[in-house]
Amino acid sequence: MDSMVLNGADLMAEEVEGVVQYLAKHFGPESAQARLDEALRQESSGPAAAQQPPFIPVAGVYQLMKAIIIPNAEVVWNVAMEAPQDDPEWTAVQNSALTLAESGNLLMIGSRAKDQGDWVKAAQALVDEATVALRAAEAKNEDALLEAGDRLLRTCSGCHRQYKKSPPR
Ligand code: HEC
Structure with missing residues (x-):
């Protein structure tokens, strides 16, 4: 939302709240759309890529x-x-x-x-x-x-x- 406002979306504070709720409902992590997006993303990058564990290298x-x-x-x-x-x-x-x-x-x-x-x-x-x-x-x-x-x-x-x-x- 912040980046939309910065990019010129002209919203009053209470409108921002409403839009946040709308976005959270339809595109938030729990939404059906988000799950579908995630499934499609994993499919397109292949099962091996989807299973890549999140390594966090510390040392060089x-x-x-x-x-x-x-x-x-x-x-x-x-x-x-x-x-x-x-x-x-x-x-x-x-x-x-x-x-x-x-x-x-x-x-x-x-x-x-x-x-x-x-x-x-x-x-x-x-x-x-x-x-x-x-x-x-x-x-x-x-x-x-x-x-x-x-x-x-x-x-x-x-x-x-x-x-x-x-x-x-
Ligand atoms: C897959 C590659 C690889 C293997 C296997 C490897 N090294 Fe290295 N090693 C490097 C590289 C690359 C450097 C240089 C790192 C740098 O200077 O940024 C290095 C640097 C070193 C240095 C120099 C450190 C210094 O003070 O300049 C030593 C000593 C060393 N390795 C020991 C070992 C030993 C002992 C083993 C085996 C048990 C080993 N390395 C296996 C890639 C490897």
Whole structure:
């Protein structure tokens, strides 16, 4: 209503009230017209688009690397230096591998995805390789975890070679 008035609709205050009620009744969220509009909108954008959940990315790619990906990768790689000694230490490695795997999904959301081709493949590779590390940590299999750590590093470097401007890691 405000924008209609600003755009030149010349209405007295009490008329505004009446028009608001009219619009709310016929076009408000509960109206049959609004439901029909919504149904048509969803149909035209396809079921997949209609089911897109409302992601709200907070961090940029750089912040994701710094705050989530690097510290958790270090926990996984640290096993090469010092094997977990007890169940809580294995749990810590499992949690980091799990966080890394899910962070691959975070890299695919919204504008973080630099493209829908190689970027998404590299992010999916992070999900896959970190999941291999997770399974190894769940099995408390140190050799398998070291092997998974090597492959994980190659996944990081692969994406950096293509997308990171500063010298590749
Ligand atoms: C899908 C692509 C992708 C994957 C996978 C990826 N990175 Fe990155 N990473 C980037 C990009 C892009 C940057 C540069 C971000 C910027 O400077 O804005 C970056 C930056 C970095 C940096 C540099 C941060 C700094 O201080 O400049 C480190 C370290 C890093 N990533 C570690 C990792 C590790 C460890 C992994 C794997 C466990 C990984 N990354 C996986 C895309 C990726």
